[in-house]
Amino acid sequence: MREAGRISGNAINEVIRRGLRSEREIEATLAWLFRMGGCDESAYVPVVAGGQVRPRPTPDQIVAVESAN
Numbered sequence: 890m891r892e893a894g895r896i897s898g899n900a901i902n903e904v905i906r907r908g909l910r911s912e913r914e915i916e917a918t919l920a921w922l923f924r925m926g927g928c929d930e931s932a933y934v935p936v937v938a939g940g941q942v943r944p945r946p947t948p949d950q951i952v953a954v955e956s957a958n
Contacts, residue, residue, distance in 0.1 A: 896926035912937045 900922035909915045915937045923931050 893928065893932060896923060896928055899926060 900919050903922055904915055904918055907918070909918060916935060919935050919937075920931060
């Protein structure tokens, strides 16, 4: 478990260091780095998502959506 955690942490740090932006590139690079680090496969499916960070909806926006449905 420690070794897998080390490999995973190193892979994530490497993706950050490279500044990858594409979801496809990030996922493929993580899978490759896991393998190159000695893992047979990924123990989990990495959740990779991109896009702009949006502010949380205000309570009145939530009520408006719920009322519309």
